[in-house]
Amino acid sequence: MSGTGHASLTIIEPPAEQFQHDAHDVAGDLTHRRVLRKALGSYDAAFKKAKGRFLDHDDAKRRAARIKRDAVEHLSDYLEEFERNVHRNGGQVHWAQTADEATQIILSIAKNAGVTHVVKSKSMATEEIHLNDSFEKAGIEPIETDLGEYICQLRGEPPYHFVTPVMHLTKRDIADTFEEKLHIERTEVAEELTMIAREKLRDAFTTSLMGVTGGNFLVADVGMIAITENEGNARLCFSLPDIHVALVGIEKVLPRMADLALFWPLLATSGTGQHLTCYNSLIGGPRQGAETDGPREFHVILMDNGRTRLLADPEQRDAAQCIRCGACLNVCPIFKNVGGHTYGTTYQGPIGAVITPHLRGLKEWKHLPYASSLCGNCTEVCPVKIDIHHHLLHHRRNAVAQGLNTWTERLSFQMWRLGMKSVLAYRLVGAMSRIGQFFYRLFWLDQGWLPTPIDGWTKSRDLPEIASQSFRDWWRKEGSSL
DSSP states (O other), rough: OTTOOOOOOSOOOSSSHHHHHHHHHHOOOHHHHHHHHHHHHEEEEEEEHHHSSSSSSHHHHHHHHHHHHHHHHHHHHHHHHHHHHHEEEOOOEEEEHHHHHHHHHHHHHHTTOHHHHEEOOHHHHHHHHHHHHHHHHTOOOEEEEEEHHHHHHHTTOOOSSSEEEOOOOOOOHHHHHHHHHHHOOOOOOOOHHHHHHHHHHHHHHHHSSSEEESSSEEEETTTTEEEEESSSSHHHHSSSSSSSEEEEGGGEEOGGGGGGHHOOOOOOOOSSOSSSSEEEEOOOOSSSSOOSSSEEEEEEEEEOOHHHHHOTTTTTTGGGGGOOOOHHHOOHHHHHOOOOOOOOGSSSSSHHHHHHHHHHOOOTTHHHHHSSSSSSSHHHTTTTTOHHHHHHHHHHHHHHHTOOSOOHHHHHHHHHHHHHHHHHHHHEEEEHHHHHHHHHHIIIITTOOSSSHHHHHHHHSSSOOOOSSOHHHHHHHGGGGG
């Protein structure tokens, strides 16, 4: 693989070990870190400028949080209202409890219409259920039409970031990919690369019978889905094919059309540092009598896939308020060092570490909440005021309470607890540590011929120096003279 792409070439199980392996590789790649930090630096400058356009950005976040909290607390009512209004508009609503159910509904619609290829706009929900793989197994060609997703598809990689799928790539990397996969004359000019992709995709839009999109919001009072984008490809996906299928998580609902006046600018500012994205669309049903474009069939699939487990947790329920802006990824020091692919999940970064254990199970994904410095940047930038870094602590606590941590970890903390509760034990540990430090220097520090229990720490850090004299001993000798 060329350039800075980091889809893992080594498959390891379980996910925690895969994360450790990939994080070690990526964190040491200085080229990758330089590309990523340049991209995030540009975002930071744009975000600071864009949020200044709000009269009171903090107040806008508080209002958005109240609206989303209301939507989550009364989710069933708003979803039923949305369904009634979609039916009134002539569309169809399908309910999918699992990823398999969502996949089967979409495949059934495609097969009944004799679809051979599908155009898709960027959708994390379809990434979540691995829809492209299912299409290919069914003999249907999926074609990603968002430029970033198209590049990911050519490279055989998942999106690196759920707003900026190829944040980790340079123009040279993309030129390499186009030259290898599309067999075109090499160019590293961004405009020319974009036009090459546009030419390749144009025929797909005009010949596909079916377009698949996600949805940024479900607007309950009018029965419409709201899509925000910068390229216009989503508009082509739902306006040219005869069938439009939108796969949307149930948590995306907003109560009222008027709420978009707040959420569209807030999403753009937090996600890309824009005041408003280039294209903002509302789709509420199939083509009506006098209309000349739009689908003849409109299907909305409302997907659960573990979201009700999150909603059932009153302590962490506010994580369902997430509008997938990606702001928490952009400010996270861990993401800046290990990158998006290392997480091994559809949703990366801090919010991914919060929602993935709910969507896919805490047992296998408990390592993600530990991949955090708990600096609080994620909570500070969240446009809907999700208490992200505290939720990471909640997951850590829950993992311990459920006995999901390793026996070595449990033993270590039991010994630490005993040592901290006893003065004698505390002093004994201190004395033994000084003895252990002597032997470590003698046998391991310079020779390195035997493994030690602290190898994982000392691979990338210096072992802290242990004082030759404890504070208690020093005070006994010197304190009385102060």
